[in-house]
Amino acid sequence: MDIDFPLILVIAVFVTGLIALADKVYFSKRRLVTAEALGADASEDMIEKAQQEPWIIENSKGFFPVLALVLVLRSFLVEPFQIPSASMEPTLINGDFILVNKFAYGFRLPVLGTKVIEVDDPARGDVMKRSEEHTSELQSPVLSR
Numbered sequence: 001m002d003i004d005f006p007l008i009l010v011i012a013v014f015v016t017g018l019i020a021l022a023d024k025v026y027f028s029k030r031r032l033v034t035a036e037a038l039g040a041d042a043s044e045d046m047i048e049k050a051q052q053e054p055w056i057i058e059n060s061k062g063f064f065p066v067l068a069l070v071l072v073l074r075s076f077l078v079e080p081f082q083i084p085s086a087s088m089e090p091t092l093i094n095g096d097f098i099l100v101n102k103f104a105y106g107f108r109l110p111v112l113g114t115k116v117i118e119v120d121d122p123a124r125g126d127v128m129k130r131s132e133e134h135t136s137e138l139q140s141p142v143l144s145r
């Protein structure tokens with residue numbers, strides 16, 4: 001099972017940001033109007049309950065900045081990977097964790113992978129990380145007779 005983490009992250013940032021924006025523009029004002037409409041004859045608990053944010057809005061407003069920061073860091077600056085095989089020994093050992101500098105060779109859009117800004121080309125001695133979708137193209141075909 002292959003999970004597309006960048007896609008999930010982009011969707012989570014979009015949904016939480018949309019909910020936080022909708023609260024800022026519409027729902028928070030509506031809660032204040034409802035609380036003011038209760039008037040002076042309402043108890044303090046009723047007014048506080050009318051002003052209270054629903055849990056989905058409260059959680060979205062809390063998670064949005066964190067998810068947005070993770071999206072920016074993973075998509076444009078660095079991304080963690082674990083070495084899956086012993087093909088890089090003795091330099092990198094199977095199971096080692098590495099950080100890939102994603103900005104060194106260009107600015108790419110998350111999920112789509114479209115290069116927007118070209119920064120530099122790979123140089124001799126650079127360690128390259130193949131993307132999973134291109135791995136099958138790089139492997140030699142099996143010949144049968």
